[in-house]
Amino acid sequence: MKLHRITALLYRHLCLYKRSFPRVLEIIYWPFVDLVIWGFITLYLQQFKEALPNFVVFFLGALILWDVLFRAQQGITISFLEEIWSRNLMNLFASPLTPGEFLAATMTLSVGKVLVVSCVTVLAAFAFYSFNVFVLGLSLIPFVLNLIVVGWCIGVLTTGLIMRYGQEVEVLAWGLVFLFQPISCVFYPMSVLPGWLQAIAQMNPAAHVFEGMRAVIATGVFPTSELVWAVGLNAMYLAALIAWFHLMFAACKEKGLLVRVGE
């Protein structure tokens, strides 16, 4: 793993964002619009707050944290798509760059995206609804870190699939993450799911993060067991998916797909 190759890719993408207003807009605009729309819906639903105390905090906190996961995933997948769109994959992988270094660069880039998006959503939530996400306290840090790793996992999975099946499945870059949303229990507790779906959700680290978030808001007690589950599952999935990505990369070289993707 060579740092200069990772920074080369970071520089390449920063130059892109520096010069592309639509791409900057993509980072700021959608999270902002999401937050404003759902925020007002939340305010409306607040009239039922006697039945659901802390409703605003639950919902806006969930919304901001979901965006962390979503942008972390996008940071990886869209970076790969950028290389396909600019027909640059051959230049990259005919250089000494390794697939691991490529992933490391895109993961670092995704953290940058998450930071920008978080600033936008946190400030907007405060400006429009006087909502302070820091009510979650220090528990916010492990929650956010775990959601970034979940985003990386889904990003690596999506990227591997696009590399293997080509631009036909490009839509997965925006769609696949939402397949995980129902079992991430973002806006509702896991207990509302049917039993068989709860069993699946238990295997989703994001579900443990959102359960943990609700526990902190409701009781003020940090749910260590939820965090242990999230970290354990994340470590297992990330290691497995990185290994799978390398296998996919080798398979694509075998089938000659790496030089054909994007044609």
Place this chain on the structure above:
Amino acid sequence: MVESIVQVRNLTKRFGSFTAVDGVSFEIRKGEILGLLGPNGAGKTTTIQMLLGLVTPTSGEIKMFGLPLDRHREEILGKVNFSSTYVSMPQALTVEENLWVVARLYGMDRIASRIDDVVKRMEMEEFRTKVTRKLSSGQMTRLALAKAFLTEPQVLFLDEPTASLDPDIADKTRSLIKDIRRTAGLTVLYTSHNMREMEVMSDRIIFLQRGRIVAEGTAEAIKAVHGETDLEEVFLKLARDQSAGVSRP
């Protein structure tokens, strides 16, 4: 005896039932320019892609600098570069930014002065700060070549490098390649559909057809074996001959 920098043994690539490259063997000596000739679909590009580690061979062996490519990929690719008319560079970046990324990828030092040098040699001063998407096709080709020269490779794979250049720049590019070959011992694998260019540039030529080597030798020797005075005539003869046998003068 001049050392072999590139050694290819029985290289075969099959995609399902289609054989793109079929038992190809050749060597390129240090400082040699080897021309790879053949009609479309002959296996030239697949061969180069395998030499760049982008496509895994079905069988056979590729060695560069005495090391097998499959086990020493990073080490070998750090000393190799390529240019192809079929590959682009990030469109939103300027010429300089693209060159900077390449230099970092290859771990170069003194990046600014190296970029200055290659920009000057490729006569790219007037568009060095231009965004890549605004370049003409000729300027784009020069950028692709600059990217290949920038890293000071010991082996260069050039896939139709002068295809969209005007005669003046194409001539200067050929001179530059020969100049670097003379001064730095650059080893080159060269493909082109310009027969005159192939004759001028190549020390030896390999003619591929349907993934197999059907002729090999100097341009003069190949012409002599096939009783032609023009390499283009040899090309047409071999390309149209479905059952061409191997001719090694």
